Amino acid sequence: MSDKKKDLNYYLGLDYDLIIRKITSEDGSFYQVTTRELSPAAFYGTGDAIEGAIRSFEETKKVLFKHHLERGIEIPEPEREEDSDYSGKFVVRTSPALHCRLVKIAKKNRQSLNSYVNAVLERTTTADDIMEATKQALCATFHLHTERYLRSIYTFEEGRHSPALGQKEVNAA
Template sequence: MSKKDLQYYLDLPYRIVLHPADEGGYVVEILELPGCLSQGETIEEALEMIEDAKRAWLEVALEEGIEIPEPARDTEEYSGKLNIRIPKSLHRILSEKAKEENVSLNQYINYQLSRGVGYPTKRSL
């Protein structure tokens, strides 16, 4: 078995978490690498900065012989189908909003859920 080097870890799909900072801009971190975080004025800058922070974190860990966690592997499979129960009044409001936007109820709910969790969307509504 070959020794895992810096490039090996840089190529792993670590999950990056980005959220607005209270003072403005964005905070970005890699949860699997404790303390690996950075900031940026824009989303793009924050994402560039976390790459620098990740490289530095990994370099120090390799030099110090610190165990480097690898990204968690998804073991569950997701079908993309979700059945939920909602109040009739909410169902009505969602249906009305979808009609106003001239999209299906499914598209409208998908878009709103994506926005709510910060998932990238293409605004087509």
């Protein structure tokens, strides 16, 4: 694609894998859409339904891609990883002391060293996934409350009193 100009239409045509999460809070639930390659702090969409969240994400993506292109900010392209690229085998170099401790713990747990190390890696990556999901949920909740707050200010500035600010809403004539 080196001879194709990477303009707004090029980036909008890229096929990013979407991550769709249902976020539930005491205020109700909504859907959040992000993608692995683009920062979820800026590139996200929300909606009461999945379709609305995807539309919101696409609108945000268009605005931010345009902003990035105008300022020369790099836009990450989709990354594809095929499971067939991974054999399930890799070499890890470690200190003899750690190797000894791992073997002892594996024996104590009546596991092979490979099984034990695999279980430790699985637990660690699962914990990382949980922390990332928690971070995403907190970001989404923050953005939702920020949007609600900004809407309430906008409503107030237009001359209608906002219930969010503890005042009755008055219909504008």
